[in-house]
Amino acid sequence: MKRLTTFRSQFDFQSIRWKDMIRWFPGHMHKGMKDLEESLLRIDGIVELHDARIPHSGRNPELYKRLVGGHKPHVLILNKSDLADPNYLNKSIEYIQIEQPNTQVIHTNLMSIELKELTNIFGRLLQQIVESPRYTRSSTLEYNIVVCGIPNVGKSTFINKLRNLFVNKRSCEQVGANPGVTRTMSEKVKISNRPKVFVRDTPGILEPRLKSANESFRLLLTNSIPIQQRELSDIIADYCLFLLNKYDKQRLYMKYCELDRPTDDILTVLTAIAKLKHCTQVYGNKRGYDLTGAALHFIHEISKGTFGQITFDQDILDEMEKEKSNDTNLFRTNTGRIKKSI
Ligand SMILES: Nc1nc2c(ncn2[C@@H]2O[C@H](COP(=O)(O)OP(=O)(O)OP(=O)(O)O)[C@@H](O)[C@H]2O)c(=O)[nH]1
Secondary structure (H helix, E strand, C coil): CCCCCCCCCCCCCCCCCHHHHCCCCCHHHHHHHHHHHHHHHHCCEEEEEEECCCCCCECCHHHHHHHHCCCCCEEEEEECHHHCCHHHHHHHHHHHHHHCCCCEEEECCCCCCCHHHHHHHHHHHHHHHHHCCCHHHCCCCCEEEEEEECCCCCHHHHHHHHHHHHHCCCCCCCCCCCCCCCCCCCCEEEEECCCCEEEECCCEECCCECCCHHHHHHHHHCCCCCCCCHHHHHHHHHHHHHHHHHCCCCHHHHHHHCCCCCCCCHHHHHHHHHHHCCCEEEECCEEEECHHHHHHHHHHHHHCCCCCCCCCCHHHHHHHHHHCCCCCEEEECCCCCEEEEC
16 A cells, blocks of 8 residues: 655754845846945836746835835736646736736746737736826827836746837847846947837846745745755755655656655655766765755755746745635735735
8 A cells, every 4th residue: 555645844944044044135236236226217118027926925015115105007917827836827917916006917938929928918018008007208299118026037038029010120238047136237239220229238127025934935946046955955955855755746856857656755756866867975085965966956956846836926826825715805014914904
C-alpha cells in the first residue's frame, strides 16, 4: 500500500533575517520613485507593470497613494500571465481593485501578445488620459506616459512592443533576464502620431515593498530580486517545495525528479536533481553531489514555469475568496490582508 505523505502547513523560515538577506537595492532603484515624483507634473498617465504571479507581494502602495492618488490615469498590467495559474488571473484583478478601484487592471503575456490586444491596452489608456483633466498641461498637445514597476517584470519588453508596433521602429531597448538591468530615466520616445504620445524609453524602477519573509521569498522566485547568498539557496529551494505541495502542484516536479510520490523532504528532491543533472563537486579528495547547485537549479526551474503555472500569492487570493460575501465590504489592512467591514 502507498504511504500517505503529510505536508507542512507552515514554512519555518528558521529565524533568518530576511530583510538583510535580500537587502539588494542599488541606488538607481531608490531613485525610481523620486524621479517619478519629479516628473509627475509633466506626465498624463502611468503604466505600472507587475508580475501576475504575485499580485500582492512586492507591490508598492505608495505608488498609488503618492503618484496616482486616484487622479492620474493609471493602468496596472499584470504581466507574465503565461507563468501564472489561469484560475487566479481574474481573482488577482479583483484583489487589486478592492484597494484601487480607479485603476484599470489587465493581465498580459508580452511574449505572445497580439497587435489587437496591445492596441486595445493602448486605446484604453489613451481614452482615460484624454478624458482626464490636465490642469496646467491643457494647452500642450502632446501626451506623456511613464512606465514603471519593480525589476524584471517586463517594462522594457512592453516599451519595445509599443514602439515596434506603433512606430515600426527597430527594437533597441535592452531586455534582460537579470533583475535591475535598466538603470536610468532617459529621453522620451514617440509611440503614436495622432495624437502625439510619448513614453519614457527607459522605465522607472520601483523598489519592491518587502513586508514579510513570505513576500520576499516570492520576489526571489519571480526573479524580481536576485539571490545574493548562494549558501541560502537550500532554504529557498525548500520554500519552493513547500509551495508546490501547498498548492497541489506535485505532478510536474515528481516527473522532473523521477520520484514515484510527492515529498516534503527537500534533500530527496535536491539529491534527485543532482543525480539527474550531474551536479557534482570535489570535497577534499572525494567527489560528491553539489546540493547547492541543485538547489539553484530547482529555484531557476520553478521561476521559469517548469513545474507548471503557479500564482505564488494563491493563498492570499484564497483568503480573499473566503472573506468575500455579498452583504459586506472588503478592505485591505496595513499588512495587506483582506478583511470584511461590518
Ligand atoms: N514568460 C514571460 N517572460 C517575459 C514576459 N515579458 C517579459 N519577459 C521576460 O522577462 C525578462 C525581463 O524583461 P525586461 O523587459 O527586461 O524587464 P524590465 O522590467 O525592463 O527589467 P529591469 O530592467 O530589470 O527593470 C526578459 O527575459 C523577458 O524576455 C512575459 O509576459 N512572459
